Amino acid sequence: MSGSQEEDDLAAAWGASLEAEETGGAGDAAAAPDAARVLNQAEIDSLLGFGGGGAKQEDQSGIQRVVSAGLVSYERLxxxxxxxxxxxxxxxxxxxxxxxxxxxxxxxxxxxxxxxxxxxxxxxxxxxxxxxxxxxxxxxxxxxxxxxxxxxxxxxxxxxxxxxxxxxxxxxxxxxxxxxxxxxxxxxxxxxxxxxxxxxxxxxxxxxxxxxxxxxxxxxxxxxxxxxxxxxxxxxxxxxxxxxxxxxxxxxxxxxxLQQFMGEKFGRDSIWETHLAEELRHTEVALDVVLDEQTMPLANVMSLQRGDRITLNAAPGAPVMLRCGDIPLFQAELGRRENRLAVRIAREVRRQAEE
Structure with missing residues (x-):
């Protein structure tokens, strides 16, 4: 008697589930379009901005720009x-x-x-x-x-x-x-x-x-x-x-x-600096003593012959200029030492100009 009663209860439960499935099928079909749609991987990458690996800053979107804004490169220093x-x-x-x-x-x-x-x-x-x-x-x-x-x-x-x-x-x-x-x-x-x-x-x-x-x-x-x-x-x-x-x-x-490392001295080489300074100190420089300067017509210069004299307007004891090429260096006094003309440096022209 008890076995037949259990079978009846299982049959009733099975019938109720079939009715619920038949009646709810139409409702589920109608509600399916409104359900949350699952995004695929391509859509997720596009939303986050990781779709194009070689995209430029202008083409970036989403969280990628936010992430890139938090990165700072120190390699430029x-x-x-x-x-x-x-x-x-x-x-x-x-x-x-x-x-x-x-x-x-x-x-x-x-x-x-x-x-x-x-x-x-x-x-x-x-x-x-x-x-x-x-x-x-x-x-x-x-x-x-x-x-x-x-x-x-x-x-x-x-x-x-x-x-x-x-x-x-x-x-x-x-x-x-x-x-x-x-x-x-x-x-x-x-x-x-x-x-x-x-x-x-x-x-x-x-x-x-x-x-x-x-x-x-x-x-x-x-x-x-x-x-x-x-x-x-x-x-x-x-x-x-x-x-x-x-x-x-x-x-x-x-x-x-921003400079590149060029050695222990941060781009400077003290050995070559010392060698160059020593060689410059031993360099021979020719100095010209300018007694006077005159402006003459080219015809007079072309007509000069052996034995002609050019009168200098420099007065005795007047200062003369010492030049290296076209650069005036010193102002000096003209004199004589034994059988030779000599000059005595009075002041430095460049230092005087800077002052």
């Missing part, structure tokens, strides 16, 4: 990489003298990004030092991460070698820690000034020390910047120093940074 490489070499020596420890500095990366993106990516806790370039009248940023802060504090305060620096998170930096880090930043800024000195004299002056990135806003959030990440290793401890220079800060020396 090749000399800046040489400056940072010089900074690493100088910094290694300076930090060894500063910490009395074996310190090695190296470049992790040099990238370009927006200033706002960098502020949002600063790993906290950290110390942000704002500095000003006096000659360029603009600002830059140095960020020291917590690992390097505790390492420097531990080394300067006599921590034992071979033990990692103790890190205490969740508390503000003390006055002693801020003072020691400020001394470290002063060393880095001095080395940065020395690194730029062969290219252009620049004095990097420390302004203030911040622990909140919002208070270290030295540029607009959308401005392009150059970020150089430096790695400082002190045996089993160390950390990173990040140097941020906005493009607006580098604008006064942009023409110099």
């Amino acid at each position: 090749p000399m800046l990489e040489i400056v940072f490489d010089r900074l690493v070499r100088i910094l290694s020596t300076s930090l060894r003298n500063f910490t009395s420890d074996n310190v090695e500095a190296s470049i992790d990366s040099i990238v370009s990004l927006r200033f706002g993106d960098y502020l949002n990516s600063v790993p906290l806790p950290a110390m942000l030092a704002v500095f000003k370039v006096e000659e360029w009248d603009n600002y830059g940023l140095i960020v020291v991460d917590s690992a390097l802060i505790y390492s420097v504090v531990d080394v300067l305060l006599g921590g034992r070698r071979g033990t990692a620096a103790m890190r205490i998170e969740g508390r503000p930096y003390t006055t002693i820690e801020r003072t020691l880090v400020e001394r470290l930043i002063t060393v880095v800024l001095q080395d940065l000034s020395d690194a730029f000195s062969p290219l252009s004299p620049a004095h990097f002056r420390f302004e203030r020390l911040e622990v909140n990135p919002r208070f270290a806003a030295i540029s607009r959030l959308s401005n392009a910047c150059i970020l150089s990440r430096l790695r400082v290793d002190m045996e089993d401890r160390g950390g990173k120093i990040e140097l941020l220079l906005p493009y607006a800060t580098l604008e006064p020396v942009r023409e110099l940074l």
Whole structure:
């Protein structure tokens, strides 16, 4: 009896499902055109602007222009990489003298990004030092991460070698820690000034020390910047120093940074300069003593014969001019030494004209 009842219930359920399918088929068919249509890959690429790989900026659309606007190329400043490489070499020596420890500095990366993106990516806790370039009248940023802060504090305060620096998170930096880090930043800024000195004299002056990135806003959030990440290793401890220079800060020396690297002396060869200067000093130069100048007709000049005399209008003791070609160099006095005529230089004509 129970088996027949279960069969009846299954039959009733099956019939109800068939009726629902028959009655709802027309409704589903009518609602199908209004349903959300699934886009294919070509339509998605066209919407995002990635359809044409070789399209120019004018042909770009969608998110591609937004993505391209966030990219900045630093390759147009090749000399800046040489400056940072010089900074690493100088910094290694300076930090060894500063910490009395074996310190090695190296470049992790040099990238370009927006200033706002960098502020949002600063790993906290950290110390942000704002500095000003006096000659360029603009600002830059140095960020020291917590690992390097505790390492420097531990080394300067006599921590034992071979033990990692103790890190205490969740508390503000003390006055002693801020003072020691400020001394470290002063060393880095001095080395940065020395690194730029062969290219252009620049004095990097420390302004203030911040622990909140919002208070270290030295540029607009959308401005392009150059970020150089430096790695400082002190045996089993160390950390990173990040140097941020906005493009607006580098604008006064942009023409110099566009130059190609021509050698250690930034395009200058001191050996050839010295050799050329020495050879120029040994060059023989003929000087002409001009006693008088006269203007004569060409017919008189052509009629001159042997024995004719030309009277000079120079009075005895009058100054004469010494020339090298057509260039007047000195004003002198005419005299006699033994059986020869001699001149004594009185003043330099070119220097007198410049004054």
